[in-house]
Structure formats: structure tokens, C-alpha cells
Amino acid sequence: MGSGGLAIESGSRSDVQAVDASDSGRGSSSSSKRPRIRNDDAEKRTVRVPAQQFGNTEIPPEDGFSWRKYGQKEILGSKFPRAYYRCTNQNLYHCPAKKQVQRLDDDPCRLEVVYRGEHTCHLSATAPSAPPPAPGITQEMAQTMIGQPQPSTATSLGRWVLEFRLGPGGGAGSSSSSSMAAGSSGGAAGPSTVGRYGKEADYPITDMADAMFNSGSSSTNSMELIFPSISEEKRDQPSDKNN
């Protein structure tokens, strides 16, 4: 694999959470510990996506859910620290959905997002409090992705992300027939008119310059920067200091 391409690796079941009960008063007032007595459940999906090379703050790829950072630690072998995210809405619930974002020391322009666990966002209409998880996302969508018991893992993941990026109803596909499998086929090139999501963008120009400095590859499509999977052999300018 030289370069360019989406690397999706399906992890395996090697996650072992604590199971003991010895409650050592870790300070704090409560005695509840976190040895989650959960069986072997921890789907680990590793998705590699082009990082948001913006000199400073790292902006994790919005997958359509709100994540609350609950920790950051440096990993041996990696030059950059790893960020641990957990569902903001689920954290008070029971959603074991967790997200891990780590920059590759070899390719600071790439982000390794590891999704652990599944989402359990069930917005009940009867429930009193049902704050929308994310603007633009509908329950239908959430259900579409979580509704599938065990789809092609990464396949569906990349799919819904792409849909999210293109916008509901804009892309192609309905709820089946996924073409862009991990292989690299299919090519549902959608309209390039992608309205950016409404996020704060107040970084000074300095950061922008830094971004360019970091990666002089600024194509016309910002989407490509985020999702090179759909863009296959398009005219890649011979600009790439790397490699």
C-alpha cells in the first residue's frame, strides 16, 4: 500500500475490561468502581482518515454524534497523545460507544479513529428529555446504522459517514447496496456542493498558513481531504513532499 487509500482494519476481540470487584477507594466519595461486568463486547473498528491538519487544535472527524473527551494519554511508539472520547448523550445513559483518536507519528496528516462499542441512542418520543444528538442527523439515520445488527463493519461505517457528508437524500443509495467496499470499487461520486457543517471557524490565518505548510496539497474539494475514498485516480498533482 503505498499511499492514498483508505485503510480500514477490522479489529478483533482482544479487549478485556476489568472484572474484579475489589473496590479500592480511589479517592472520591462514591464507592462505585468501573469494573464493568460486561462480557466480551467491544467492537473495535479502526478507521484511518485524513486528519484535519490545522496547526493547532485537532478536530476529530465528526461522525454525527457528540463525543466528550474524557482523557488523553501518550502512547508509547506514538509521537502524539491519544484522545479518548465518549458519547456525550450516552454517557449518562449506558452507551458503551467510545471513540479514540490518535495522530500517526509517521503521518501527522492522518488520524486513526478507533470506534469501540456500539451506540445505543434511543430517542423515545415518550421520553421527556430527548435532545437531538446532532444537528442534521435524524433518528432515521441513527437507526439505519445501528439498526443493522452486524453489517460489514467498516463498510457501513464509511458509508454512513459519506452519506452524512453528502447530506441525506443527496447521495445515492438508499439503505442497501453498498458499493464502496473496503476494496476500492464503486465510485459514487456525488455533487461537490457540500455545505460545510456549521462549526466554529475562528482560527486565525496563522493557523491556515500552518495547515498549508503542513500539507501543500490543497485540492479544490475539501471533501477529498476528508474522504479520499470516493476520489480515485483523479489528477493528483505531483505535489507531495512525502514519498
Added chain:
DNA sequence: CAAATTTGACCAAG
């Protein structure tokens, strides 16, 4: 004010 975020410390597993 509330929520989200940050940093440190501790624990648990390998």
C-alpha cells in the same frame, strides 16, 4: 449557570 474540557492520579492487565 451549565456544560464541556483539562490535567493528574490510579488502576488493571500483560
Added chain:
DNA sequence: CTTGGTCAAATTTG
């Protein structure tokens, strides 16, 4: 013993 992971509290931002 080392690494990784999570929690907890404090702080900051909106």
C-alpha cells in the same frame, strides 16, 4: 514493571 485506560476534580468557555 510497563503500558494503557478511566475516573475524578478543577477549570474554562458558551
